[in-house]
Amino acid sequence: xxRFFGTAALLLILxxxxxxxxDSETLLFGSLQTMFFNQKSNVTLSAPLSTGAMNISEERxxxxxxxxxxxxxxxxxxxxxxxxxxEFQLNxxxxxxxxxMSLQEAWLNYEPTDAFSVKVGMLYPAFxxxxxxxxxxxLLPYVFRPGVYERLLSSLYMxxxxxxxxxxxxxxGAVPVEQFFFDYAAYVGNAESSYISYSDSYGSxxxxxxxxxxxxxxxDPNSFDVKLFGGRLGLRSRTENFKAGFSxxxxxxxxxxxxxxxxxxxxxxxxxxxxxxxxxxGADLSGRIGPVNFESEVIKVLYDHEPAxxxxxxxxxxxxxxxxxxxxxxxLFLYGSYEGGxxxxxxxxxxxxxxxxxxxxxxxxxxxxxxxxxxxxxxDEALRLDEVVIKxxxxxxxxxx
Amino acid sequence: MKWSSSLYxxxxxLYYDASMKxxxxxxxxxxxxxxxxxxxxxxxxxxxxxxxxxxxxxDVDELLDVYTLNKAHWEDGSRITVFxxxxxxxxxxxxxxxxxxxxxxxxxxxxxxxxGRARPPRSLSSEEEIVERVGRTPGAIGYVQNQSVKxxxxxxxxxxxxxxx
Numbered sequence: 001x002x003r004f005f006g007t008a009a010l011l012l013i014l015x016x017x018x019x020x021x022x023d024s025e026t027l028l029f030g031s032l033q034t035m036f037f038n039q040k041s042n043v044t045l046s047a048p049l050s051t052g053a054m055n056i057s058e059e060r061x062x063x064x065x066x067x068x069x070x071x072x073x074x075x076x077x078x079x080x081x082x083x084x085x086x087e088f089q090l091n092x093x094x095x096x097x098x099x100x101m102s103l104q105e106a107w108l109n110y111e112p113t114d115a116f117s118v119k120v121g122m123l124y125p126a127f128x129x130x131x132x133x134x135x136x137x138x139l140l141p142y143v144f145r146p147g148v149y150e151r152l153l154s155s156l157y158m159x160x161x162x163x164x165x166x167x168x169x170x171x172x173g174a175v176p177v178e179q180f181f182f183d184y185a186a187y188v189g190n191a192e193s194s195y196i197s198y199s200d201s202y203g204s205x206x207x208x209x210x211x212x213x214x215x216x217x218x219x220d221p222n223s224f225d226v227k228l229f230g231g232r233l234g235l236r237s238r239t240e241n242f243k244a245g246f247s248x249x250x251x252x253x254x255x256x257x258x259x260x261x262x263x264x265x266x267x268x269x270x271x272x273x274x275x276x277x278x279x280x281x282g283a284d285l286s287g288r289i290g291p292v293n294f295e296s297e298v299i300k301v302l303y304d305h306e307p308a309x310x311x312x313x314x315x316x317x318x319x320x321x322x323x324x325x326x327x328x329x330x331x332l333f334l335y336g337s338y339e340g341g342x343x344x345x346x347x348x349x350x351x352x353x354x355x356x357x358x359x360x361x362x363x364x365x366x367x368x369x370x371x372x373x374x375x376x377x378x379x380d381e382a383l384r385l386d387e388v389v390i391k392x393x394x395x396x397x398x399x400x401x
Numbered sequence: 402m403k404w405s406s407s408l409y410x411x412x413x414x415l416y417y418d419a420s421m422k423x424x425x426x427x428x429x430x431x432x433x434x435x436x437x438x439x440x441x442x443x444x445x446x447x448x449x450x451x452x453x454x455x456x457x458x459x460d461v462d463e464l465l466d467v468y469t470l471n472k473a474h475w476e477d478g479s480r481i482t483v484f485x486x487x488x489x490x491x492x493x494x495x496x497x498x499x500x501x502x503x504x505x506x507x508x509x510x511x512x513x514x515x516x517g518r519a520r521p522p523r524s525l526s527s528e529e530e531i532v533e534r535v536g537r538t539p540g541a542i543g544y545v546q547n548q549s550v551k552x553x554x555x556x557x558x559x560x561x562x563x564x565x566x
Contacts, residue, residue, distance in 0.1 A: 027520060029514065031515070071514075071515065071517070073514075073517055073520060075480065075520065078474070078478060078479055078480045079478070079480075081517070083517030085517075105517070107517070109517070111473065111474075112474075112478060113474060113478070114471065114472055114473055114474055124516075132516055133512065133515065133516060136512075136515040136516070138511065138515070139508075139511060139512055139515055174471060176466070176471075179462075181471060238462065238465055238466065238469070238471070239465070239469070239500065239501065239505070240469060240505075240509050241505075330502075330504050364507060400511065
C-alpha cells in the first residue's frame with residue numbers, strides 16, 4: 001500500500017513539474033527501450049549430474065520494457081543547475097513486484113566557469129567512457145551493453161566490483177588546449193552498496209556490520225576512510241570525435257558479506273572475510289574517423305587483502321571490451337564487439353563475449369536495434385570442461401521521450 | 402486555304418519566336434540582376450543578444466565550442482542560450498562553417514542533455530523567430546540570413562559566414 005502511495009505521489013510531483021515547465025524552465029525528458037529477446041544456453045559439465053546428464057540445455061524468450069528513464073533538469077541562475085534521473089527497469093510494476101524503480105542520479109551542479117564545476121548529490125562518477133552513460137540506452141547502439149555495465153547480467157558480472165556505481169561529490173571541468181579539451185574529474189562517495197544499510201522483509205533497517213545506523217536504511221555506516229575516492233583524466237577533441245582517458249578509484253570490497261562474492265568463485269570464503277582494499281584502474285579510447293566508429297575500455301581491479309595473500313588466493317579482476325562499427329548511412333550503423341576477462345577471484349573461470357549488431361535511426365527520436373551475442377565462460381580451455389555457452393538474440397526499439 | 406492558312410500561321414510563329422526571344426532575354430537579364438542583388442544581400446550571419454560582452458571572440462573554434470555545448474558561459478560568467486534553426490540554407494551554411502553535420506551535433510547534444518551537462522539548443526522554425534528570441538533572451542546566440550536581422554536593436558551581428566555571399 002505504501003508503495004502505491006509512494007508511486008502516486010511521485011507521479012503527482014512529476015505532473016505538477018511538467019505543468020509549470022514553461023514558467024520555471026524545468027525540462028522533463030527521458031528515454032525508453034523496449035525489447036524482445038531469445039536466449040539459448042548450453043552447460044557442459046565435467047562430472048555427470050545424479051541423473052547422469054552431462055549437458056543441460058534450455059531456451060527462453062520474452063518481451064519486456066527493458067528500461068525507462070525520466071530526467072528532470074533545471075537551470076538556476078547563471079551558475080547552478082539541478083538534475084534528476086529516475087529509472088524504471090523490466091516491466092516495472094510495484095503491484096506485481098516486477099522490475100525495479102530507483103533514483104539513479106539527483107544532484108546540484110555549481111558551474112561558475114566552463115573549466116570548473118562541483119556536483120553535490122547522488123551522481124554517476126567519471127570513470128572510463130561508458131560509466132556516465134551506462135543507463136542512457138538511447139545514446140548507445142547496444143540493446144545489451146558491455147558486460148560490467150549490463151544490468152541483465154548482474155548475476156554474472158557484479159558491476160560494483162569493476163566500476164564505481166555512484167559518487168556524492170564531484171569536481172570536474174574541461175580546459176581547452178589547442179584543438180582538444182583536457183578533462184579532469186575527482187570524486188568521493190559512499191562505500192559499495194553491500195555496506196549500506198537496507199530494510200529487511202519487515203521494513204526494519206539492517207546492516208550486517210554496524211548497528212550504529214540501524215535507525216536508517218540507505219546510508220553507509222562506515223568511517224570516512226572506507227569511502228570511495230576516484231578520478232579521471234582525459235583528452236577529448238573539440239569536435240568530440242576522439243576521446244581517451246585514464247581512471248582510478250580506491251575503495252573497499254565488502255568481503256565480510258560472503259554473499260557478495262563473485263558467483264563463479266568456488267574457493268574458500270570464510271578465510272577471506274574483511275574489508276578488502278581495492279584499486280580500480282581504467283583506460284578508455286573512443287572516437288570516429290569518417291564512417292568508422294571505435295570504442296574500447298580496459299578495467300583492472302587490484303586487491304590488497306592480507307588474508308588472501310597469506311593463502312595465495314588471487315583476487316585481481318580484469319575486464320576489457322572493444323567495439324568497431326561502420327556508419328553505412330546517416331541512419332544505419334553496423335558493429336561488432338569482443339569482450340573478455342575474468343570476473344572471479346581465483347581466475348579459474350574466464351569469459352568472453354562476441355557481438356554483432358545493427359542500429360537503424362528511424363527518426364531523430366526512434367532507433368531500431370538488433371544484436372546477436374555469444375557469451376561463453378569456461379574453466380578449462382583445452383578440455384572445454386565446465387563450459388557455459390549462452391546465445392542471445394535481441395531486438396528492440398530505443399525512444400527519446 | 403490550307404496553304405495560306407499554313408503560311409500565315411508560319412509567319413505568325415516566326416514573329417512570335419522573335420518576340421519571345423527578346424522577352425526571354427530581358428527576363429533573363431532582370432532575373433540575373435535580381436539574383437545577383439539578392440545573393441550579395443543574402444549572407445548567413447551570427448547574431449547575439451546585446452547583453453553578450455562585446456570583447457567576446459567569435460572565430461570558428463568559439464562558435465564550434467558554443468554549438469557543441471562545450472562553452473556554456475560568456476566571459477562575464479553569464480549563461481549562453483543557444484538557438485538553432487530546424488532547417489534551411491542558413492543552417493546548412495552555418496553547420497558547414499563549423500565543420501559539423503546535423504547527425505554529429507544531435508549526437509553530442511543528446512549525450513550532454515542526458516548526462517545533465519547542458520540543455521540542448523532551442524530549435525526554431527523560422528529566422529524571424531530566431532531574431533526575436535535572441536533579441537529578448539540575455540546571453541543568447543543564433544544564426545540567420547543578414548536581411549532577417551532588419552533593424553532589431555536587441556541583437557548584434559558578430560560574425561559573417563564566409564562563402565555564403
